[in-house]
Amino acid sequence: MPILSSNYNPPLFYKNGHLSTIYAGLLRKVPGLEQQRERITLSDGDFLDLDWSYSSKATDKVVVLLHGLEGNAQRAYMKGSAKAFITAGYDVCAVNFRGCSGESNLTYRSYHSGATEDLIEILGHIISLDKYSKYFLKGFSLGGNLILKYLGEGNSVPSQIKGGIAISAPCQxxxxxxxxxxxxxxxxxxxxxxxxxxxxxxxxxxxxxxxxxxxxxxxxxxxxxxxxxxxxxxxxxxxxxxxxxxSSLQFLPNINIPTLIINAQNDSFLGEACYPIEEAKYCENIYLEVPKYGGHVGFYGRNNITYSEERAVDFFSGL
Structure with missing residues (x-):
């Protein structure tokens, strides 16, 4: 798809990439979100903790959220995204990667940027609940790369998965x-x-x-x-x-469901190779938006709702 234009234009203070990143990572608070923890056992005997939040109305739609390096489901960007989605009528499953939920995992291995085998087990579990007909994936930074890799590396992606979003994804x-x-x-x-x-x-x-x-x-x-x-x-x-x-970059051409990537120009964590411009031009399912501002998983927005949270709800509502 063509590169998407972006109208994101934050207040002057948040046009600085570092200030946007620091505010989102250290200063932002997201009150009023309820999370219910579920622990699942993986095939190798390890465990994962999933933190669920629910729409006030019955829904057949669920969003699975994946955090970034050394994050968890309680980070503001995860809670803010969950709150935006449940307000819009989705249930949310916020994943804590192995060892990231406040308790050490049981195996020598933990999590990493390409550990799609764990995502496969998570999705299998949620689908087995037989509660939803539409599934969506959203990941931040490391979690964004993982989602992109999962969607393009040749997995048998369940037909119920309708779309994906990667925010500040280090594609290379x-x-x-x-x-x-x-x-x-x-x-x-x-x-x-x-x-x-x-x-x-x-x-x-x-x-x-x-x-x-x-x-x-x-x-x-x-x-x-x-x-x-x-x-x-x-x-x-x-x-x-x-x-x-x-690295997910090599797998992007194989993605066959609508997938939005939002990487800010002033994201100091990303080099030139992390902006898949050529892939987006020739892959009909890749939608790349490169706002001038946003920092790394920042995208400050008014009323404590970030630009990327609004865009994610809008993107999934059209699928």
């Missing part, structure tokens, strides 16, 4: 990593690394034979973490192999 993971390792993103990278090291120490307590003190000491950058843990725990040769296999 190595390119995104390169951006995160630059000086402009040093504060974000340090924050991610701090949380990942905490997770790795907790994992070491469960699997002391697989994670050594020297392994943890050798994690200097985010790439080191992926070399030392992510790749080993999930069957990749190294970090670059992980990025290569898990």
């Amino acid at each position: 993971l190595a390119d995104s990593l390169t951006q995160l390792l630059t000086l402009k993103n040093i504060a974000y990278a340090k924050r991610f690394k701090k949380h990942l090291i905490e997770k790795l120490r907790a994992k070491q307590e469960l699997f002391p034979d697989l994670i050594s003190d020297s392994d943890i000491q050798n994690v200097i950058t985010l790439k080191d973490f992926d070399d030392i843990y992510t790749s080993r725990a999930h069957g990749f040769t190294d970090a670059m192999d992980y990025y290569r296999q898990s």
